[in-house]
Amino acid sequence: MHKVHKGLTADGAGLAGDRVVAVGSAARVLVAATARALRGTDCADLGHAGPMSRFPGTPEPVRRAAVTRAAGRVALTAAQVDEVDAGRVARWFVDQYPRRRYPGVLIGSPHGAAAHLAVALGVPWLPAGFEMTAHWTDGAVDRPAEALEHGAALATRLLAANADLHLRQVHCPASRGPLTGVTVSLTAAWQALPAAYGQFLADRLAPGAPVVLVRDARTWPVLEHGPRHSFQVGCPASGLDPVDFHPDSHVLRQVLRSVGGDAARWEPPQVSVPSGYAEHGVDSGFEGSARDWAARREHPLHRVLVPRPAALSAGVADLYRRWLRGAGKTGDRLVVECGRLLDPWQVVRAGLVPYWCENATRRSVDEAEWWLAGSEPFTSVDVLPEPPGVRSPALAGLPQWLAVAGFGRRRRALDRTSARGYPVTSVPTRRATEVLRSQPYDLPVPPPLRATEALAALRDSGRHQGLLVS
Template structure:
């Protein structure tokens, strides 16, 4: 298979590999989906970056060193004037092979592990509607969100000046990012229109009548609108906390600030009242409109898949894949529960595993996984992979709750012990998931890809009762 080549203005700009945060969920999903379509294993993926280690800081770590390491691998503020979002889009599409007569479908939108599993099962690419950029914050202060907003405004202004077709959502979250929140800024860069490389890819690489699934995160969060396509939010849904916990510091925020040498009493949110809006992984309205206009003549109207809870899409995709495996003559009685960045869609296909994905190791997320497993036909084997959150908390699932998910297995219940060794601290690389899953018995050959028609039918059947919208 040849790889697609699209001319893109890379010269003079930071390379996309540096622009897109290495351990961001969207970057991981792009990598594992592209490898699945190319039939490549993920066990040689890189170890966590310094930013990753700061995100999941360990109980015995040198927090100051981790914060400095995160800054070293981040972009310099002056680099933002040279960032080219169109070049990033060209780099994204270049990860996928050129196929003849074209892909039967494409999944595009918010980062969700089960969307990557669904794309791989259909033999389709997954394209992100946004990407995360991490920027150095000289003299930053983890306990000063107003200072983060001011510094972010300058960074966003430079990025937007070079890229008027994007919007910037800045997130300041010491709970999720640990000490790195005091040395770097996190800018979620969301395309407001289809970038040229996406447009070319969709028009050239989709076969006539292909299905376009637009997956959108419908969760809301208080947002400070700073104008000029720049907005700011404190905390994020994947922290497991409530927005008020970031206004009047709750126990998790207090703990995170103290670990990063911050002062909880100094924490003051911006004075401007926020309004409720889509959280950082949400889609820009103009992006959806542009997608519909672009692919209308090639693929017809895109199907919109919206979730208010990540578990709704996870359960719908797991049910769909299980039905596809049964229809292909597989036993479909082996389940793999992934978490965060620990997933490998390609290895799941080779081993005929039913994939269920938890966004984060939170009590509510694991409880939903437990309920889904309990209400499903019994699995003979259940393997559970846990991405440690890097912090203890009342909202983090205890190990016994993860064990309870595996206990529904009829024969083999396996919770990965490397992930539990220092839980809830530590960080595991994505390739750890590949290594664990590759040790399982493969069930070859892989069946023909799930048809897009079956995928959309089953998403409606399994997801609608859970609140998933497919229309």
């Protein structure tokens, strides 16, 4: 059980947000990192090492058993699912931010570059949904249909008490590994702006301050199982394509073999929507509600449509370079972050340019290399590859990460702690803080960017990446 810090949990019935939102999930980590940066502190207290992080040579069956036991300690029980209150989760998110007036806000899909953009603007970032994990006692990684049956029963109970949610259940052994067989993953999307968000914006936004909605536009085959409950096998973050989760796929056989499953038992449910928004998309009701709220209170709303994570990562990295140089800094020192390994405050403290990889897949790292190849050279490149804790044919190897570091003209650094035991160990978020603290200070921090300036720069530099800013 993770300690709930006083002042970060709102009053009310149901489980505290700290207990509901999945440990290590993107929304949880990004809100925590952004809130700390706006307070002028780093992420040294964030994250905990996994059970096998100190023993990279542990046999695979022992490792899987330890990981599943650890997951069982933090997953929601069936009884706790009944106590989930999405309104309380929203209050927990907003209560993490300092109580002051802000010149804007970013809301929407989780993305590390969005957190960096929020810090450069001096504004909060708030998610349009959150992830949960719940126990699946008799589960199996190779039984997606049974996962759906178990998840549907949980969804019925959870949605009965949360009329403003849509639940997307994701069964993805390629990204979640053995956890797929002992827990179900539920991504909750608000279908309207939560009351706590509306109150926070009304109280904390300066007059006329913009609302910027970041929307993940990736799609994936989806099964609409019931009212406000949908299901998908696999996910974009796996680094694989939907066809790779077909029963006849050689890639699927590799994935299931690595997590103790059997492809002969793999019988996924038939999808009903061949190309719906993936699990981190923003619900149309949420966007419409945010737009209505902004219009009634005379706040401009801008939308940033992200076709793939690298588009926003590249746009924000280019923006940071321009911002730093405008303040008289070099803008020639790059840090390539990955997953939970980020620290926005240490980035601005050291005057670094941040490029965020969603995960350690070849697809993510390929895009980082392409961006670097087309960019003005950096004098130093520090790379923080987050070990995903699983094996997959879609993952980048350490040589590819070393190639990313090789773009530095003078300094080329790959974090050895992250690399030790890669890809099956785990590294806490605070590892990024430990690495970035060693960077020389480059103070003072540049004055905050104006939203109009940042959006114009993203519109200009992101156009060829497919980034749509409106």
